[in-house]
Amino acid sequence: MVCVGFVALLCIVGGTIWLVDRTARFSEALQSARQQSGDLTRILSLAQDAETGQRGYLLAGADSYLTPYREATSSLPKAIDDLERNIGSDAAQHRRFDELASVLTKKLAELENTVNLARTGRRDEAVDVLKTDKGRELMERLRAIISDMSADADVRVTGLLDDQRGAIAFMKQLAIVGALVVAAVGAVVFWMVVAYTRQLDRTQFEIQKLNSSLEQRVEERTADLARANEEIQRFAYIVTHDLRAPLVNIMGFTSELDASLETIRGYVDAPEQAAIVPAEVRNAALEDLPEAIGFIRSSTRKMDGLINAILRLSREGRRELKPERIALDALLRSIADSIQHQVVEAGGEIAIDGRAAPIVTDRLAVEQVFGNLLDNAVKFRRLDTPLDIRIRLQERGPRVTVTIEDNGRGIASQDFERVFDLFRRAGPQDRPGEGMGLAYVRSTVRNIGGEIQLKSELGRGTTFVVALPRVMRTASGVSQ
Amino acid sequence: MKREAKPVIIVMIEDDEGHARLIEKNIRRAGVNNEIVPFTTGAEALTYLLGRDGSGEASAGRHLLVLLDLNLPDMTGIDILKKLKDNEHTRRSPVVVLTTTDDSREIQRCYDLGANVYITKPVDYDGFSNAIRQLGLFFAVMQVPETD
Numbered sequence: 001m002v003c004v005g006f007v008a009l010l011c012i013v014g015g016t017i018w019l020v021d022r023t024a025r026f027s028e029a030l031q032s033a034r035q036q037s038g039d040l041t042r043i044l045s046l047a048q049d050a051e052t053g054q055r056g057y058l059l060a061g062a063d064s065y066l067t068p069y070r071e072a073t074s075s076l077p078k079a080i081d082d083l084e085r086n087i088g089s090d091a092a093q094h095r096r097f098d099e100l101a102s103v104l105t106k107k108l109a110e111l112e113n114t115v116n117l118a119r120t121g122r123r124d125e126a127v128d129v130l131k132t133d134k135g136r137e138l139m140e141r142l143r144a145i146i147s148d149m150s151a152d153a154d155v156r157v158t159g160l161l162d163d164q165r166g167a168i169a170f171m172k173q174l175a176i177v178g179a180l181v182v183a184a185v186g187a188v189v190f191w192m193v194v195a196y197t198r199q200l201d202r203t204q205f206e207i208q209k210l211n212s213s214l215e216q217r218v219e220e221r222t223a224d225l226a227r228a229n230e231e232i233q234r235f236a237y238i239v240t241h242d243l244r245a246p247l248v249n250i251m252g253f254t255s256e257l258d259a260s261l262e263t264i265r266g267y268v269d270a271p272e273q274a275a276i277v278p279a280e281v282r283n284a285a286l287e288d289l290p291e292a293i294g295f296i297r298s299s300t301r302k303m304d305g306l307i308n309a310i311l312r313l314s315r316e317g318r319r320e321l322k323p324e325r326i327a328l329d330a331l332l333r334s335i336a337d338s339i340q341h342q343v344v345e346a347g348g349e350i351a352i353d354g355r356a357a358p359i360v361t362d363r364l365a366v367e368q369v370f371g372n373l374l375d376n377a378v379k380f381r382r383l384d385t386p387l388d389i390r391i392r393l394q395e396r397g398p399r400v401t402v403t404i405e406d407n408g409r410g411i412a413s414q415d416f417e418r419v420f421d422l423f424r425r426a427g428p429q430d431r432p433g434e435g436m437g438l439a440y441v442r443s444t445v446r447n448i449g450g451e452i453q454l455k456s457e458l459g460r461g462t463t464f465v466v467a468l469p470r471v472m473r474t475a476s477g478v479s480q
Numbered sequence: 481m482k483r484e485a486k487p488v489i490i491v492m493i494e495d496d497e498g499h500a501r502l503i504e505k506n507i508r509r510a511g512v513n514n515e516i517v518p519f520t521t522g523a524e525a526l527t528y529l530l531g532r533d534g535s536g537e538a539s540a541g542r543h544l545l546v547l548l549d550l551n552l553p554d555m556t557g558i559d560i561l562k563k564l565k566d567n568e569h570t571r572r573s574p575v576v577v578l579t580t581t582d583d584s585r586e587i588q589r590c591y592d593l594g595a596n597v598y599i600t601k602p603v604d605y606d607g608f609s610n611a612i613r614q615l616g617l618f619f620a621v622m623q624v625p626e627t628d
Contacts, residue, residue: 237583241551244580248601248608249498255605256505304604315583 005185012178019171026164032086033160036153039083040146046072046079047107047142054111058118058126069115073108093152100145107138236314240307247304254296261289306423309436313443321362321448323472328402329355332391335370342378348387356393356400361472365444372437373464377406379431399467407461416454449473488543488624490516493525493560495552506609510616522555526563529570536569543624550579558589565594572625576615
């Protein structure tokens with residue numbers, strides 16, 4: 001739409017330039033045509049002056065009559081040149097001009113001849129020449145040619161004026177049409193702008209509405225999440241306690257069994273009974289029963305360990321977080337110092353670089369997270385290489401990331417997710433542990449609004465990236 | 481001192497019969513021979529302790545020691561504890577909370593409500609029997625006031 005308006009404007013501008021150019025050419029042509037008329041009149045007048053001077057001289061014989069003759073003959077060549085220049089490229093006029101020039105030359109030659117005859121005292125011969133009427137005829141031809149040429153020049157002037165009027169009328173129409181188009185385009189554009197602005201207003205209003213409802217929805221979801229989270233924690237807590245109750249019985253009565261078995265064993269094993277007690281009874285009392293009791297014991301102990309682990313996890317989730325300003329570099333340094341002796345024993349070192357502004361979070365949680373990660377780095381080091389742990393602090397927008405890179409035994413890519421699962425471990429099971437550490441770390445990091453990621457290459461080392469918000473967020477909202 | 485001391489009755493409120501048996505065995509092992517009255521639900525125990533009318537007069541003149549589990553099928557031990565400590569006749573009777581719950585807030589709450597001892601049942605049996613036996617020794621030297 002705007003393009004159409006632009007094209008219309010271009011047309012008007014182009015037309016105007018064309019008209020100006022045309023007017024300039026028209027003025028030039030008009031001027032030359034007018035000058036042509038002037039030149040013709042002047043030539044005729046000069047020719048008549050020269051003839052008048054000749055006649056006067058021949059009649060009176062006084063030299064004073066030769067003055068107009070001389071002035072006229074001397075001015076004529078310039079007048080002829082002017083005329084030729086002003087005719088320009090008009091072929092018909094040129095033809096007439098050539099004729100005019102030749103007639104004029106002949107006339108001037110006749111005049112000069114008679115004047116010369118009279119001056120040399122042969123006045124009668126000169127009058128005879130005059131009497132031939134040749135001079136008069138030449139003069140009449142001259143008049144006729146000049147009249148023709150003047151008429152032609154007039155026609156040209158009229159034609160030029162007509163053309164110019166036509167061009168001006170055309171230009172006027174063009175300007176009117178163009179102005180109408182521009183006005184129409186202006187109106188349409190105005191209407192479009194108004195419509196667009198209205199639409200923009202409406203959209204903005206809708207966006208605001210959506211925004212506020214989105215905030216509300218986020219709040220609702222956050223509340224849902226907090227509830228769900230609480231429910232899970234509560235569930236874990238109840239389950240672990242309810243699992244513990246039967247376990248107390250199993251352990252207790254196993255011990256009672258063991259105590260009773262001790263009595264039986266004392267009886268069966270007594271030397272005086274050796275002959276009476278059958279071999280299978282001896283076997284049962286001395287080997288099978290103790291073995292069974294041993295398995296029950298070890299399994300119960302293991303189960304107790306698992307339940308305690310879940311309980312710890314749920315307790316950490318239920319613990320009330322206390323946000324405070326923490327300088328991560330100092331905290332990391334102190335954790336590194338606390339395991340310094342193990343690191344030195346392994347012939348390694350811990351390097352901390354980068355810095356970040358203090359963050360607001362729960363101290364215990366952060367200590368436990370990095371403590372666990374660094375313990376793991378030491379625990380799962382490669383024995384053939386000096387231990388090398390690099391800790392890097394970086395600020396990234398609203399978060400601070402802590403990268404802990406070790407050169408340990410690494411984790412296979414299919415185990416990346418598994419190692420974060422409760423009770424799951426990866427790689428050779430040659431180190432003590434319950435498979436709790438990373439599950440606990442991830443749960444704790446999430447609890448304080450952070451995220452943990454893992455990159456690793458088997459046999460090369462592992463990199464943990466912990467991203468923590470500058471200000472702690474929990475499922476129930478932003479702290480403080 | 482002016483009256484002849486009546487024997488102390490140990491009221492055991494414990495829904496898990498296994499636990500009840502283990503507790504009893506270990507109390508006996510510690511040489512405590514007092515009568516043990518076991519209950520597996522809170523309602524029955526309250527009826528015994530406060531009487532059918534709930535006035536507590538049923539316990540007047542008794543020397544009571546209450547062993548209380550917090551996780552009961554019909555009510556929480558906290559409710560029982562509150563009722564005992566609110567009642568004129570039973571509030572001086574010592575209450576030993578013996579339970580699997582080891583939540584610090586729960587423990588605090590029990591002491592706030594007037595529990596005298598809070599013991600977490602250890603799964604490890606040696607620890608368990610040890611705790612009960614020490615409790616038994618504790619019973620032996622403890623002066624339990626007569627309820628009035």
